[in-house]
Amino acid sequence: MKYCFVAILFSVVCAPGALAAELADFRLPSPQIETLPNGMKVAWFLDDKLPLVDLALMVESGTKNDPRGKSGTVELLSRLLERGSNGHTAQEIAERVESLGASGFASSDEEGITVGMHGLSQDADSLLETLAWMALKPSLLPNEYQREIGRIVESWQHLPDSVDTLSGYAFGRAILSGTAYGRGSLQDLKELRKVSLADVKTFHRLHFVPKNAIFMVVGRVNQNEFRKKILEHFGSWSGDVPKKITYAFRDPRLSLDLSKKVAIEKRDILVIDRPGMPQAQVRIGFRIPGIRSKSRYSLQVANALLGEYFNSRLNLIVRDRLGLAYGIQSSLTYFKEMAFFSIASATASASTGKLIEETVRQLRLVKAGDLLNEEVDVSKEYLLGGYPLSVSTLGAVANRWLNGYAFDLGPDYMNEFMPKISAVTRDSVVSAVEESFHLDRMVIVIAGDAKAIEKSLRTKGFKRFRRIAAKSLL
Amino acid sequence: MSRPSFRLIACLLLVSACSSSPKETTSKKSTSSVDQTEIAELERLGLRFPLKEKKLANGLKILVVEDATVPLVAYQTWVNVGSVDEKFGLTGMAHLFEHLMFKDSAKYGQRAFFNQLEAKGANVNAFTTRDYTVFHEVVVPTLLPKVIQLESDRLANLKIDAETLYTERQVVFEERRLRSENSPEGRMQEAMWSLVFKSHPYRWPVIGYEEDLKRMEVTDLEAFFAQYYQPTNVTLVIVGDVKAADVFAQIDQAYGAIPGTPRPARKIVNEPEQTEARYLVLHDQVATDKVTIAYPSTSAVEEDTYALDVLSNILFSGSSSRGYHQIVEKKDVALVVGGMNYTPLYPGVFMISGTMKSGHVAKELESEVDILIQDVQQKGVTQKEIQTAVRQLTVQTVDSVRTGQGLANLIGTVDAIFGDPMRFKEDLAKYSRVTNADVMRVAKKYLIPARKNVITLIPGTRELAQ
Numbered sequence: 001m002k003y004c005f006v007a008i009l010f011s012v013v014c015a016p017g018a019l020a021a022e023l024a025d026f027r028l029p030s031p032q033i034e035t036l037p038n039g040m041k042v043a044w045f046l047d048d049k050l051p052l053v054d055l056a057l058m059v060e061s062g063t064k065n066d067p068r069g070k071s072g073t074v075e076l077l078s079r080l081l082e083r084g085s086n087g088h089t090a091q092e093i094a095e096r097v098e099s100l101g102a103s104g105f106a107s108s109d110e111e112g113i114t115v116g117m118h119g120l121s122q123d124a125d126s127l128l129e130t131l132a133w134m135a136l137k138p139s140l141l142p143n144e145y146q147r148e149i150g151r152i153v154e155s156w157q158h159l160p161d162s163v164d165t166l167s168g169y170a171f172g173r174a175i176l177s178g179t180a181y182g183r184g185s186l187q188d189l190k191e192l193r194k195v196s197l198a199d200v201k202t203f204h205r206l207h208f209v210p211k212n213a214i215f216m217v218v219g220r221v222n223q224n225e226f227r228k229k230i231l232e233h234f235g236s237w238s239g240d241v242p243k244k245i246t247y248a249f250r251d252p253r254l255s256l257d258l259s260k261k262v263a264i265e266k267r268d269i270l271v272i273d274r275p276g277m278p279q280a281q282v283r284i285g286f287r288i289p290g291i292r293s294k295s296r297y298s299l300q301v302a303n304a305l306l307g308e309y310f311n312s313r314l315n316l317i318v319r320d321r322l323g324l325a326y327g328i329q330s331s332l333t334y335f336k337e338m339a340f341f342s343i344a345s346a347t348a349s350a351s352t353g354k355l356i357e358e359t360v361r362q363l364r365l366v367k368a369g370d371l372l373n374e375e376v377d378v379s380k381e382y383l384l385g386g387y388p389l390s391v392s393t394l395g396a397v398a399n400r401w402l403n404g405y406a407f408d409l410g411p412d413y414m415n416e417f418m419p420k421i422s423a424v425t426r427d428s429v430v431s432a433v434e435e436s437f438h439l440d441r442m443v444i445v446i447a448g449d450a451k452a453i454e455k456s457l458r459t460k461g462f463k464r465f466r467r468i469a470a471k472s473l474l
Numbered sequence: 475m476s477r478p479s480f481r482l483i484a485c486l487l488l489v490s491a492c493s494s495s496p497k498e499t500t501s502k503k504s505t506s507s508v509d510q511t512e513i514a515e516l517e518r519l520g521l522r523f524p525l526k527e528k529k530l531a532n533g534l535k536i537l538v539v540e541d542a543t544v545p546l547v548a549y550q551t552w553v554n555v556g557s558v559d560e561k562f563g564l565t566g567m568a569h570l571f572e573h574l575m576f577k578d579s580a581k582y583g584q585r586a587f588f589n590q591l592e593a594k595g596a597n598v599n600a601f602t603t604r605d606y607t608v609f610h611e612v613v614v615p616t617l618l619p620k621v622i623q624l625e626s627d628r629l630a631n632l633k634i635d636a637e638t639l640y641t642e643r644q645v646v647f648e649e650r651r652l653r654s655e656n657s658p659e660g661r662m663q664e665a666m667w668s669l670v671f672k673s674h675p676y677r678w679p680v681i682g683y684e685e686d687l688k689r690m691e692v693t694d695l696e697a698f699f700a701q702y703y704q705p706t707n708v709t710l711v712i713v714g715d716v717k718a719a720d721v722f723a724q725i726d727q728a729y730g731a732i733p734g735t736p737r738p739a740r741k742i743v744n745e746p747e748q749t750e751a752r753y754l755v756l757h758d759q760v761a762t763d764k765v766t767i768a769y770p771s772t773s774a775v776e777e778d779t780y781a782l783d784v785l786s787n788i789l790f791s792g793s794s795s796r797g798y799h800q801i802v803e804k805k806d807v808a809l810v811v812g813g814m815n816y817t818p819l820y821p822g823v824f825m826i827s828g829t830m831k832s833g834h835v836a837k838e839l840e841s842e843v844d845i846l847i848q849d850v851q852q853k854g855v856t857q858k859e860i861q862t863a864v865r866q867l868t869v870q871t872v873d874s875v876r877t878g879q880g881l882a883n884l885i886g887t888v889d890a891i892f893g894d895p896m897r898f899k900e901d902l903a904k905y906s907r908v909t910n911a912d913v914m915r916v917a918k919k920y921l922i923p924a925r926k927n928v929i930t931l932i933p934g935t936r937e938l939a940q
Contacts, residue, residue, distance in 0.1 A: 385595020
């Protein structure tokens with residue numbers, strides 16, 4: 001009986017496989033890749049359709065490579081790249097870019113630091129020059145260092161302002177606990193204050209080297225002329241590949257012992273308390289095999305089937321049948337050496353128990369192999385048919401290529417999606433889920449009014465909580 | 475460099491509409507016709523949009539741009555109904571209706587848009603603004619006939635029943651909690667509109683009030699559907715890998731038999747001129763004060779909008795803007811500040827928002843904004859600043875048409891506001907004609923103390939209900 005509801009909904013779907021055949025010839029444009037004499041790679045995604053250009057230099061050292069005991073170094077460096085370079089102040093650099101109607105940025109994540117520019121093609125030379133200044137000749141001044149330390153501290157205080165941000169932060173710490181990714185961009189303010197300007201300069205000197213970087217050119221430029229400009233600004237850049245270190249981090253307040261198999265009813269649910277909030281933000285997840293796993297595409301189908309689109313199982317039940325949430329989304333998150341599956345939703349505090357009970361029930365059903373062939377077929381069709389949409393701009397294609405490059409997925413990665421998804425079967429999904437859905441190592445984090453949330457959870461048999469005051473996480 | 479203001483603007487846009495960002499600000503205004511110089515400027519940038527238009531006998535308007543760059547089609551249904559058309563006491567109906575339009579069809583069954591389009595990879599969604607409601611799909615060309623079937627069917631035959639209404643209302647309550655009640659910025663936005671507007675229907679939120687949503691009956695919704703969801707009140711915008719003649723023929727066949735009644739006339743109460751500053755203080759569990767300052771502004775169709783847009787960019791677009799430089803960099807009183815001139819179909823708001831640094835209060839930001847405005851009123855702006863603003867607006871326009879969906883949004887918005895889908899071609903030239911005198915004049919006319927509205931959110935125990 002449990003599938004009647006789902007089966008009815010799939011009864012009008014056309015024959016599976018038709019769309020796959022229709023899109024069989026779909027191919028993404030490949031970039032031209034070249035390596036400069038100094039080892040810096042350049043990837044060209046050229047297109048004349050619009051008078052726009054995007055330039056980005058990605059350095060393949062990120063927050064996971066922060067020096068031990070000095071978490072925040074990479075975050076500080078990426079902020080300081082915007083704070084003056086080549087003898088110009090931050091204001092002068094900003095004016096130089098913005099007077100062209102363009103925008104520039106420097107940002108970091110766990111895997112890398114990126115400096116980028118976006119603007120009109122006619123301004124590509126000027127944008128390139130400014131980007132090169134920011135990346136290669138940052139001023140890294142003491143007053144700017146102090147300013148950015150202050151701004152990070154200020155931003156950190158605002159973390160509990162939003163329960164959405166709060167739940168995401170706590171969930172990230174819990175699911176990635178004990179890994180190099182467990183710190184995020186900053187472990188805590190205590191560590192940040194140990195990062196000196198000299199540490200930032202050292203990190204820049206060691207990691208900003210051509211053999212640790214790739215430069216992306218996307219949009220309309222004259223390739224021959226622009227190559228000369230790239231050589232002009234980056235040709236004399238030098239340095240050897242840096243030694244990268246990583247180390248694990250565990251936040252005791254948000255760590256669960258995931259080494260032991262424990263039913264979720266007998267494991268602590270982390271409740272981040274923000275009294276008075278009418279709605280609870282819920283995150284549920286567990287680790288899965290990494291991006292190079294053979295089960296990756298089968299898991300992608302399983303994820304779509306569960307919660308990637310309006311007609312996915314969790315949305316059908318939690319949103320449309322029960323009216324418990326505006327939306328419920330599942331996703332697969334991949335880092336270079338780590339991955340997890342997660343579900344995110346928000347519901348009235350009093351409905352939290354019901355939402356979690358139903359979500360866990362569906363996960364257990366899927367884990368037990370209760371999957372319809374039709375569900376698998378529809379999810380495949382959804383992924384195959386949606387693929388051209390997801391790469392409909394050159395920027396999207398370039399981003400996809402960059403992911404494959406950063407994760408070292410090989411030259412076939414760009415065009416393997418369609419055949420690999422087409423090859424997924426119900427059996428392979430069942431097998432991948434059975435092997436990868438570690439429900440007895442599940443993490444649940446809820447942010448909101450703890451009193452109301454815990455009351456709701458108790459009515460559904462969830463009785464173990466770890467209540468954490470939002471501000472205590474700072 | 476531009477991150478702070480981009481974040482703020484994204485936030486403002488998200489809470490102003492319900493399912494997606496509104497599109498009122500992407501293009502604008504004016505009354506004069508397009509001249510060849512203006513078109514040449516767009517073509518110099520490589521922007522060419524050959525648009526074909528047809529109107530069916532029942533009043534349905536169809537706009538098509540052929541673009542085979544990628545094998546995709548953006549299909550948008552613009553319904554000329556938004557929260558501005560609601561009655562006070564039944565607020566949120568336009569948005570609730572957007573949800574109900576995805577429910578069952580007698581002819582095509584349950585959840586047809588999801589079963590027959592999304593299940594094949596199509597992007598299917600909708601959004602509601604204060605002025606209009608838009609249903610949009612992006613599909614591969616072979617799915618276009620199915621889109622036309624389903625869209626025409628729900629325009630002609632939507633089914634509404636009490637059970638569907640009950641469930642979808644619960645979903646909307648959760649959406650309201652998510653966007654407004656649980657979010658400090660969402661609460662401030664809702665408060666801002668109700669503070670600025672005392673008579674005009676812009677005063678209530680697009681998503682409506684919970685008590686009003688509970689009050690709605692199936693009969694109310696059926697009457698709403700009959701009045702607004704009919705061909706004379708709808709424009710279809712199709713951009714992508716299609717042939718216009720084929721699309722016109724398919725649409726004629728699918729929609730042609732739907733009867734069109736006279737387009738419903740809007741009877742909107744004008745907002746009286748604000749004569750004194752208004753202040754509202756809210757409390758929430760936030761680290762520092764947050765503040766939003768809003769001045770009643772222009773509608774998209776007014777000429778002054780161009781100068782106000784340029785002024786908002788000079789003050790708040792990017793980290794080299796006057797406002798960001800003065801408030802965040804020099805005085806160092808706020809963590810972030812941003813602003814925009816938001817101009818929908820009826821007069822909108824010129825708004826500024828910021829988050830204070832610890833040890834600083836909202837009043838300081840208000841004072842700094844006063845000084846910035848007075849400076850423009852008394853000394854004006856430089857030609858270089860105007861040029862920067864125009865370049866920013868140019869890049870913004872080009873960015874907005876990167877995809878078929880983006881171009882369809884732009885055409886649909888401009889058509890909904892002006893009744894002329896290609897009016898956006900005038901924008902860049904009109905922006906470039908803005909002078910220092912124009913900027914000073916609009917600053918003196920619109921940004922005066924008696925028209926100021928200030929909403930402050932300060933750390934404390936949040937109010938149970940606003």
